[in-house]
Amino acid sequence: MFLDFFLPRSAHSGSAGLTVANQLYNRFKSAGKALNPGDIAILDAAEYHYFQPAWTLVGAGLKQKEDTRRKLDSLIPSHLAHIPENVKTFEPKTNSLTTASGRKIGYESLVVATGLQTNWSSIPGLEKALADPKSGVSSIYSYNTADKVWRDIDALRSGKAIFTQPAGVIKCAGAPQKIMWMAWDRFRRTGRGDMVSIDFYTGMPAIFSVKKYADALEELRIQRGVGIALKHNLVSVDPEAHKATFTTADGTVDVDYTLLHVSPPMGPLDVMKGQPIVDEGGWASVDKATLRHTNPEYGNVWAIGDCSSLPTSKTAAAVTSQAPVLTENLFSVVDTGKLSSATYDGYTSCPLLTGYGQLMLAEFKYGLEPKESFSSFLGDQAIPRAAYYYLKKDFFPWTYWNFMLKGNWFGASGFIRPTYGQ
Structure with missing residues (x-):
């Protein structure tokens, strides 16, 4: 038996693929059908693997970026x-x-876990601005620039701080404002709160997609005096003039900034476009419940994580719930020829940092319905709490490196592999 995983170089470099590869190996072994060494192969030319969720912590001065990567091999x-x-x-x-x-490789089953790509060059002037240490422009969406975010925030004494979010699909849609709230708190704690104005420019129609958390964030925004411009999509940056240009329903608008944090547009990897396994948007087309390819002729093709067509937010937390489902279904198809009863409900999570020592833990599923794991014993997850903050800052990174990537973390089930009625 030969299982193949495609994990090309990307910003997240293989969280989904590493997780499910190990879960599959462990699942076959637990069933007394251990695979031979090499039966599962991972294709990836990347040198490093990155824990991207920690880049927000780097941008907030809480971690060193070097601690967020390890050699892939x-x-x-x-x-x-x-x-x-x-x-x-x-x-x-x-x-x-x-x-x-040019090497041709055959497989019995294929799991596509390419992630997505960050389209820096689609915003004229952005790459130049990011490379300039004095531009005031930075982004937590890159290993190379995450620490520049902290330097810019820490150095700003007065002026106008703009934080952007693009229209469309991005990794962790809450991250663009996580770093904004951390900057707001940093300015407040260091006596600069009255000297720096903060505005959130988003290409989306609301501050957040799930109403429960959107309402709480809107109340927080008003309370903290943070401005917002909805349906404003960043299209260019002029670092010399310190101007950002946004498109709106009425045309374009130029905005002056002192500090500009950019969350760039994202999309499928270029290599995925036009491939027979993708949909019109370039995403690997899979059933939203089983993660199996939607084309019956490609029944041995599966996809997981950011590269997939699954209609949910693209986060590492989503992968923790997707991987056990894909694992159980692929194992069942190989073992019996039929799918198991395992289904994915769209669960994803966005730990929304709202300041140092506080976090709003958004968890939801398909239909943008809340699906909370901790509210019954830690309290309403729309209320920023210290307990959720330390889950994000300390527990989740520890779990990621020591358990998730090794196939021993199963999302809401924790350390126990779901049995799906077996």
Whole structure:
């Protein structure tokens, strides 16, 4: 048996693929059908694996960016094969793919876990501004610039701080305002609160997609005196003039800034576009409940995480709930020829930092309905609390490196693999 995982270089570099690869190996072993070493192969030419959720903590001065990455090959156990190449084309009709070097590889089952890409160059002037240490422009969405966010926030004494969020799909849609709230609190704690104005410019129609948390965030915004401009999408940056240009329903508007934090637009990897396994948007087309490909002819193709067409927020937390479902279904198809009863309900989470020592823990599922894990014993998750803050700051990173990537963390089920009625 040969299972193949495609994890090309991306900002998140393989959280979903590493997790499900290890879960699959463990699942077959637990069923007394242990795979041979190398039966599961991971394709990825990346040198490093990054824990991107911690980049917000780097931008807030709470962690060093060097602590958010590890050598990818150090995270792949010896019973999994590592092929340090990226995929160029998929040929699902022949159960094969071709790598960037021209190597053709066959598979029995394929799990696509490419992640998505950050389109920095789609905003003219942004890359130049990010490379300039004195531009006042930064972003937590890059390992190379996450620490610049902290330097810019810490150095600002007065002026206008603008934080942006693009229209459309991005990784962790709450992150653009997490760093804004941390900056607000930093300014307040250091006596600069009255000297710096803060505004949130978002291409989206609301401050957050889930009404319960949106209402709480809106109340917080008003209380803290933070401005907001909805349906304003950043389209260019002029670092010399310190101007940001946004498109609106009525045209374009130029906004002056002293500090500009940019969350850039994102989308499927270029290599995915036009491939036979993707939908019109470039996302790997899978059933939203089973994570199996929607084309019956490609029944041995699966997808997980940011690259998939699953209609939920793209977060590491979503992967923790997707991986056990994909694992159980793929195992069942290989073992019995049929899907199991495992289904994914769209669960995802966005730990919304609202300041130092406080966090609003948004958890929800398909239909943008709250699905909270801790409210019954830690309190309403729409109320910022210290307990949720330390989950984000300390517990989640520890769990990620020590359990999730090794296939031993199952989201809401914690350390216990769901049985799905078995």
